[in-house]
Amino acid sequence: MKKPIKISDELLFDYIDGSLNHADRLMVEEACKKSPWKERLQELTALDTSLLSIHDNWAEPAEGFNTSIMKNISAYEATPKTSRRNIILLSALILTCIIGCISLSSLPASYYMNQLLIPQEALNNLNINELPKSIAINLQLVIEGSLFVCALLALILFDRIILKPFFSKRKVSSSH
Structure with a gap:
């Protein structure tokens, strides 16, 4: 009898990102043929897709924003x-x-x-x-x-x- 495969959300996210080696990728694909892991992989894929779409809609900060923040921080730290x-x-x-x-x-x-x-x-x-x-x-x-x-x-x-x-x-x- 085969030992049950332990798969975590972190491993599934690495599979979605494509950062697993060949052996781990085959193990995740084999485990995802079964119902609970297949559903969890679909949920995490949907979450990853929605997070990526939000990231694409982020606006870049205005020119000099970082500089003004750093000036304010250094001025605050300068006061004893x-x-x-x-x-x-x-x-x-x-x-x-x-x-x-x-x-x-x-x-x-x-x-x-x-x-x-x-x-x-x-x-x-x-x-x-x-x-x-x-x-x-x-x-x-x-x-x-x-x-x-x-x-x-x-x-x-x-x-x-x-x-x-x-x-x-x-x-x-x-x-x-």
């Missing part, structure tokens, strides 16, 4: 994306500047080393006997300097995160 990390960093810098400016007026002008609250046992371990007992630290100058650095970083991030993408999008939209 705003990352969540940069927005959080910008917000933290602005918040630091605001809090620092508000609290700046309530701080004393300078601190002395002997006024700092450092535990005595930590001082004994550090061997700070060589240091003078009262070193003045101009706290206001230190805070103003760090606020200046924070404000400068915030302005740079503001330029990179918000202004640059805004003006690049504006430039792209005005060129169209």
Whole structure:
């Protein structure tokens, strides 16, 4: 008794396209003499014919269509994306500047080393006997300097995160 022949739609499509070798083509022709495979081959042949007729009716795109699409894609890719990390960093810098400016007026002008609250046992371990007992630290100058650095970083991030993408999008939209 012969083993049943396994035929798939892919094999039938290859038969319709004429891309089978001689042995496979004979096998498909032998199988299609029987009713279920014959009907399936007719269905797939009709489908292939209708798809080919649709393909013949397709209109070609207008001249320069592909070029304009590629320009739009490249313009879209050129605009940098705003990352969540940069927005959080910008917000933290602005918040630091605001809090620092508000609290700046309530701080004393300078601190002395002997006024700092450092535990005595930590001082004994550090061997700070060589240091003078009262070193003045101009706290206001230190805070103003760090606020200046924070404000400068915030302005740079503001330029990179918000202004640059805004003006690049504006430039792209005005060129169209």
